[in-house]
Amino acid sequence: MATSRAGWRSSRPSPTRTFQYEALRRKAQIGDSTSRKVLGYVTHHSPLLFRFAMSRKLKGVLNKIKELVEEMNTFGLENSVNRMEQQHTWRQTHSKLDESTELFGRDDDKKGVVKLLLDQQNQRRVQVLPIFGMGGLGKTTRAKMVYNDREVQHHFQLKIWHCVADNFDVIAILKSIIELAIDDLPENEKALARKGGWCMSGNIELLQKKLEEVIGRKRFLLVLDDVWNEEKRTWDDELKPLLCSVGGPGRSQLQKTTTFAARFAENYQVGNSLQKTL
Missing domain, CATH: 1.10.287 (Helix Hairpins)
Structure with a gap:
C-alpha cells in the first residue's frame, strides 16, 4: 500500500x-x-x-x-484518514472489555506488558513503554486487556482509566483522576474527600495536593487512553512530574499513544524507555 x-x-x-x-x-x-x-x-x-x-x-x-x-x-x-487529517474526533472510551469478543494474536502482547508492570514493582525509577500505531489497530483493546488482567487487578490497589482524546488539558486530567480516585474510596470517606474548592479550582498546586491526599501511598495503575504524539511535550513538562510525586512503590501508568506504560517508582527518576509499535 x-x-x-x-x-x-x-x-x-x-x-x-x-x-x-x-x-x-x-x-x-x-x-x-x-x-x-x-x-x-x-x-x-x-x-x-x-x-x-x-x-x-x-x-x-x-x-x-x-x-x-x-x-x-x-x-x-x-476511519484513520479523517482522524489524521482533520481535528481529532472527540470520543470517550471505557475500561470494560467485551468478554465475548475473540481476540486473536494479542495474548503475547498483553503478557509482555503485564510482565513489565508486575516484574519490577519495587524498583526506584520510572519506566515508559510507548505503544504507537495508527488509529484502528487495536491499541485501546490491548490496554483494556492489560487493565482487566487478573494479576493486574490483584496487584494494584487502585486502577484509574481516563480518556484524553483531543483535550490534553492538565487541569481537566488531574480533576478527572482525583474524582476517579475518590470513587474508589469507601463510602464513608467519599463525601469528606469531595469537600473543598478543588473541583472548581484551576490551581495546579492545589490539585496536586488533593491528588496526594486521595491516592496517598497506594500502588496504582493509571491508564491514559487516546494520547496523541503532538501532546508529548505537555506530558513530559507538565503532567508527568505531577503524577510522579504521588503513590507508593510499584505504581504504574499505561498510556496509549494514538499508549505509554509508565512505572512510577519511589525516587521518581526516569528509567529506561521501552517501546511497542503496532
Missing part, C-alpha cells in the same frame, strides 16, 4: 497548476486580434481541448483515490 501511494504522489497529474496556467494564458490573450483568438481554438491550448484534457486528468485522480479507499477498507483503516 505504501508503494502504491508513493507512486501516485510522484506520478499524479497536477490539475491546480494546469488551471493556473490556463488562466494566465487566457489573460495574456486579452487584446489579441480576433484572428489569433480563432487560431487558438484549433491549437493545443483550445478551451475545448483544455476541458477535455482536464476531465481526463481529474478522472485519473479520482480513480487513484478510489483505489486507495478500497485498499484502506481492505485493511480496516477507513
Whole structure:
C-alpha cells in the first residue's frame, strides 16, 4: 500500500497548476486580434481541448483515490484518514472489555506488558513503554486487556482509566483522576474527600495536593487512553512530574499513544524507555 501511494504522489497529474496556467494564458490573450483568438481554438491550448484534457486528468485522480479507499477498507483503516487529517474526533472510551469478543494474536502482547508492570514493582525509577500505531489497530483493546488482567487487578490497589482524546488539558486530567480516585474510596470517606474548592479550582498546586491526599501511598495503575504524539511535550513538562510525586512503590501508568506504560517508582527518576509499535 505504501508503494502504491508513493507512486501516485510522484506520478499524479497536477490539475491546480494546469488551471493556473490556463488562466494566465487566457489573460495574456486579452487584446489579441480576433484572428489569433480563432487560431487558438484549433491549437493545443483550445478551451475545448483544455476541458477535455482536464476531465481526463481529474478522472485519473479520482480513480487513484478510489483505489486507495478500497485498499484502506481492505485493511480496516477507513476511519484513520479523517482522524489524521482533520481535528481529532472527540470520543470517550471505557475500561470494560467485551468478554465475548475473540481476540486473536494479542495474548503475547498483553503478557509482555503485564510482565513489565508486575516484574519490577519495587524498583526506584520510572519506566515508559510507548505503544504507537495508527488509529484502528487495536491499541485501546490491548490496554483494556492489560487493565482487566487478573494479576493486574490483584496487584494494584487502585486502577484509574481516563480518556484524553483531543483535550490534553492538565487541569481537566488531574480533576478527572482525583474524582476517579475518590470513587474508589469507601463510602464513608467519599463525601469528606469531595469537600473543598478543588473541583472548581484551576490551581495546579492545589490539585496536586488533593491528588496526594486521595491516592496517598497506594500502588496504582493509571491508564491514559487516546494520547496523541503532538501532546508529548505537555506530558513530559507538565503532567508527568505531577503524577510522579504521588503513590507508593510499584505504581504504574499505561498510556496509549494514538499508549505509554509508565512505572512510577519511589525516587521518581526516569528509567529506561521501552517501546511497542503496532
